[in-house]
Amino acid sequence: MSKSIFKYSFSLLNTDYVKLNSSWNYANVISPYYRIYYIDDGIAQLSGKETVLTLKPGYLYLIPSFTICNMKCDSYLSQYFLQFFEETPNGISLFQDQREIMQIKAMETDILNFKRILKINPGRGINRSDNPKVYEKQAYYDEYISLNHKTNLSLQFENQGIILQLLSRFLKSGNIVKKQTDIPSKILDSMSYIQLHLDRNITITELAKRVNQNKDYFSRLFLTHTGKRPMTYILEKKIERAQHLMLTTNKTLLEISIETGFSNVPHFTNTFKKIVSITPAAYRRQNENMA
Incomplete structure (x- = not known):
């Protein structure tokens, strides 16, 4: 009898019910945690690289971690929100292949879950500002x-259960492009190895050798099951880590480049700009505390 080991866990960051206005207008927000919104009144807009969604009453919205997002409210919006970190032993995100904003119709159980997690976690709102550039600090x-x-x-179990229930709604909707269970174990192992060794100069030859495969065959298999070539995947994960460090620490660009396995700051800067479209320095200025 086969056993499936559940390997995803999530920890509560913030939850609250808020009423927003036209000041809720922020561009290029990329957070290291998940957001789920339930809208009960008003209207606003969320947009990402390829998605534009109108926030409207009666719907749930999910923004996976490290998903670029623009937030805009022209007049009024009231929402329940939940923010939480993902914790997986292999570092592979549940939504790693779907960094886009998602929308589903809310059910009565979703509304009850939001009200319940808010009730049992008083004082867990942001309580500073609704500007991510103000409250996203380590x-x-x-x-x-x-x-x-x-x-x-x-309470820890109940919080975890509510988060899992709300996330399961997006999994049921078919939003996940590729199930990890469909990915060969050797590719999953390689993805985990990459995530745990982002401070190193990882090569395709090294990855292929670890799983006893020919380099070219490994590259084709990796592309087939992840949609990305190994080196592209490695660099994107390094830059994702760099973004997290710039958002949550005061480390210098040199320190961050070393921690993400780049040989020097110019190499790090060029790679960062190629993936994010702006330089690390510009990204950091863009996300400086505006309080």
Whole structure:
């Protein structure tokens, strides 16, 4: 009898019910955590690289971690929101192949789940500003994560259960392009190895040798099952890590380039610009604290 090991877990960051206005207007937001919104009144807009969605009452919206997002409200919007970190032992995100904003029709159970998680977690709103450039700082993450460590086991289980229930709604909707269970174990192992060794200069030859495959065959197999060539995937994950470090730490570009396995800052800068479309320095200025 085969056993499926459940390997995804999530930790609560913030949850609240808020009423927004035209000041909710932020561009190129890329956060290291997930967001789920339930809209109960008003109208606004979310847009990403390839997606433009109108936020409207009665719908749920999911923004996976590291998904570029523009937020715009012309007049009024009221929403329940939930923000949480993903924690997986192999570092492979549940939505790694679907970094786009998603929308589904809400059910009564979804609304009850939002109201319940808000009720059992008082004071877990952002309480500073609705501007991501203000509240996305490591010190604030640490503050909220420390609250998770202080909560009793029953509450931790209930929070986890509610997050999983809400996420399952998007999985049921068919939004996941490629199920990880469909990916060969050797490719999954390679993806995990990449995630855990982003500080190194990983080569395709090294990856192929680890799983006892010919380099060209491995590259074709990786492309078939991930949609990306190995080196493209490696560089994107390195830059994703760099974005996280720039959002949550005060490390220099040199320190970040070393931590993400680049030989020097110019190499890091050129790769970053190629993937993100702006330089690391410009990205950091764009996301500086505007409080």
